[in-house]
Amino acid sequence: MTEPNDQQNETTTRDGLFDRLSRRLFFVGLAIMGLIAFLWSAAALRMLFPNTSRRPRGWLTLGPIDEFSTGSVDTRFKESHGFYIVDMRIDGERLLFALSAACTHLGCITGWQSSPGIFKCPCHGSGFTEAGINFEGPAPRPLPRLAIRLDDQRRVQVDPSKLYQAERGQWNDPACFIRLEAETKEVPELAANHPYDGAKS
Ligand code: FES
DSSP states (O other): OOOHHHHHHHHHHHHHHHHHHHHHHHHHHHHHHHHHHHHHHHHHHHHHSTTOOOOOOSOEEEEEGGGGOSSSEEOTTHHHHSEEEEEEEETTEEEEEEEEOBOTTTOOBOEEETTTTEEEOTTTOOEEOTTOOEEESSOOSOOOEEEEEEOTTSEEEEEEEEEEOGGGTGGGSGGGOEEOOSOOSOOOBOOSSOTTTTTTO
């Protein structure tokens, strides 16, 4: 026969067990909720910035200048390094420059549309002219140019970590364009009537 004291001890032990169990369940629940919140935030950030890029540092050697004198936009380095090489005529002068592919709104990677000849951001619809000037959507400023130069073997080099911004007058810096003297074909004029039109020298 069970004594009253034994019964009380049994009840106390059971209560303690339940207490410990429910505390443990509470913390497990908390951890699961924390994990769900973390995953949800990561997914939300991914939706906001679906396709952003990191910039490599230092000079990259791209290839001989002749490869880039095409009178068009070279997209070969967009995926790997986050920039375009543009060969176009601005104010009667033919220039080669590297343009960041990252949208100036929230950093999504733009795409080149050869017809009508614009860069378009897939995230919120910003558009940029071939020269990189924002003309539609929420992007607040032009795409920056990157440092560009020729090495002693006339190969094009770009440093993606050095940016030149039109709105700060930095497109005047000869470190962000190469003057192409030997023209191989006709290239289009920069679309007119924008405050940054012609900002290059
Ligand atoms: S990131 Fe918003 S328009 Fe490009």
